[in-house]
Amino acid sequence: MSDKQQQNKLWGGRFSESTDAFVQAFTASVLFDQRMYRQDIQGSQAHATMLAEVGVLTTEERDAILQGLDEIRQEIEAGEFAWSVALEDVHMNIEARLTDKIGITGKKLHTGRSRNDQVATDIRLWLRDEIDQLDAELLRLMNGLLDLAEREAATIMPGFTHLQTAQPVTFGHHLLAWFEMLKRDRERLLDCRKRVNRMPLGAAALAGTTYPIKRERTCELLGFDAVCENSLDAVSDRDFAIEFCALAALSMTHLSRISEELVLWTSAQFNFIDLPDRFCTGSSIMPQKKNPDVPELVRGKTGRVNGHLISLLTLMKSQPLAYNKDNQEDKEPLFDAVDTLAGSLRAFADMIPALEPNREVMREAARRGFATATDLADYLVRKGIPFRDSHEIVGKAVAYGVSKKKDLGDMSLSELRQFNDQIDDDVFEVLTLEGSVSARNHIGGTAPEQVRAAVARARQALGA
Ligand code: ARG
Numbered sequence: 001m002s003d004k005q006q007q008n009k010l011w012g013g014r015f016s017e018s019t020d021a022f023v024q025a026f027t028a029s030v031l032f033d034q035r036m037y038r039q040d041i042q043g044s045q046a047h048a049t050m051l052a053e054v055g056v057l058t059t060e061e062r063d064a065i066l067q068g069l070d071e072i073r074q075e076i077e078a079g080e081f082a083w084s085v086a087l088e089d090v091h092m093n094i095e096a097r098l099t100d101k102i103g104i105t106g107k108k109l110h111t112g113r114s115r116n117d118q119v120a121t122d123i124r125l126w127l128r129d130e131i132d133q134l135d136a137e138l139l140r141l142m143n144g145l146l147d148l149a150e151r152e153a154a155t156i157m158p159g160f161t162h163l164q165t166a167q168p169v170t171f172g173h174h175l176l177a178w179f180e181m182l183k184r185d186r187e188r189l190l191d192c193r194k195r196v197n198r199m200p201l202g203a204a205a206l207a208g209t210t211y212p213i214k215r216e217r218t219c220e221l222l223g224f225d226a227v228c229e230n231s232l233d234a235v236s237d238r239d240f241a242i243e244f245c246a247l248a249a250l251s252m253t254h255l256s257r258i259s260e261e262l263v264l265w266t267s268a269q270f271n272f273i274d275l276p277d278r279f280c281t282g283s284s285i286m287p288q289k290k291n292p293d294v295p296e297l298v299r300g301k302t303g304r305v306n307g308h309l310i311s312l313l314t315l316m317k318s319q320p321l322a323y324n325k326d327n328q329e330d331k332e333p334l335f336d337a338v339d340t341l342a343g344s345l346r347a348f349a350d351m352i353p354a355l356e357p358n359r360e361v362m363r364e365a366a367r368r369g370f371a372t373a374t375d376l377a378d379y380l381v382r383k384g385i386p387f388r389d390s391h392e393i394v395g396k397a398v399a400y401g402v403s404k405k406k407d408l409g410d411m412s413l414s415e416l417r418q419f420n421d422q423i424d425d426d427v428f429e430v431l432t433l434e435g436s437v438s439a440r441n442h443i444g445g446t447a448p449e450q451v452r453a454a455v456a457r458a459r460q461a462l463g464a
Pocket of ligand 1: 033089115116119323327328329
């Protein structure tokens with residue numbers, strides 16, 4: 001690089017030789033941080049507006065800056081902006097272009113500010129916008145689940161523990177279990193937003209600035225809830241990004257668990273549900289294949305978001321106060337965590353309402369697996385037999401059923417009475433699948449009536 005080019009750097013004053021070409025590329029962040037251009041401009045415009053109000057800039061200077069930045073935004077959006085690696089990052093690219101356009105006034109924008117508080121502000125503004133979009137997508141998915149749960153409130157399927165048939169449940173109830181996971185994800189997302197939405201700007205490099213700035217004013221202009229209270233903490237804190245990755249990792253973990261069930265259930269062995277073709281792909285060699293790629297990919301992508309959380313924790317663990325260049329490494333993990341969660345939520349919000357349950361297959365699976373054994377034990381308890389004894393009695397009846405290949409509900413009264421003579425005709429009400437699920441009729445239980453009530457409560461809580 002020539003000395004002339006070195007002088008183009010916005011910090012070139014004290015340097016006597018050019019940056020090594022590889023070092024320049026190695027230390028630059030513009031190839032990835034340019035995606036924060038809107039927030040960078042937004043932050044600069046608020047800063048300039050405040051500087052004019054406190055008399056550091058004239059109103060003419062302010063207007064030239066605001067106008068120049070508006071034009072730069074348009075240039076970027078039109079694809080006409082020439083990003084330069086020599087100018088290192090999004091901040092210096094935009095500032096240098098401003099000076100190109102409006103001359104010496106452009107050089108006044110950075111008064112009372114540092115890239116350290118600027119970048120921390122940009123990331124927070126960017127993440128806040130992304131959180132709001134993620135929330136909309138999460139809500140779309142949650143509402144889709146509620147609609148499906150309501151429709152399938154009385155659909156019977158086997159409930160599993162250890163992946164073995166345990167007790168009959170309703171499909172709607174199972175869907176609402178997924179809903180609960182997402183509901184907690186949303187609580188965490190909105191809670192994280194509170195700590196994202198605080199303003200570092202005004203901390204300058206690390207100690208604050210000698211200009212009579214009004215941070216409360218910039219804070220108000222940018223829609224932050226509050227300023228970061230301590231300038232050293234303001235430029236170094238990345239807790240908000242770690243918190244975000246933690247909630248993203250947990251949310252991906254939930255989507256991954258749901259994916260695992262979808263993959264199992266779409267297999268020929270379960271055949272509980274069909275996924276429409278538009279969410280699946282075929283095999284290039286096996287003509288019969290229809291693979292559940294979307295859930296498989298979401299399950300697979302969970303690993304990288306978990307990785308981003310570990311990256312950020314490790315990034316921060318040994319940093320002394322205040323800003324260190326290490327922090328430039330915060331962006332790629334955070335960006336990818338946002339993109340991965342956004343894509344996964346979008347795919348799920350599109351796919352969930354399109355699930356087609358094979359109700360007869362689900363019902364038959366519940367009927368075959370001795371799923372009403374607990375109901376028979378509870379029936380005997382109501383006849384006065386202690387639960388441990390009734391458990392033993394039903395265990396024997398199940399063993400008999402296994403040897404005869406007969407479910408409890410398919411045995412005759414005399415067959416059942418071999419195991420206990422308290423068993424009467426009324427036993428068949430509890431041995432039916434409908435009887436079994438309807439009997440679990442309390443808040444949080446699987447009865448269709450409870451599923452419908454839970455859907456109504458959830459809709460009300462979402463304000464839908
Ligand atoms: N590109 C930098 C980052 O992402 C901006 C802040 C640079 N500050 C500095 N003092 N070198 O963190």
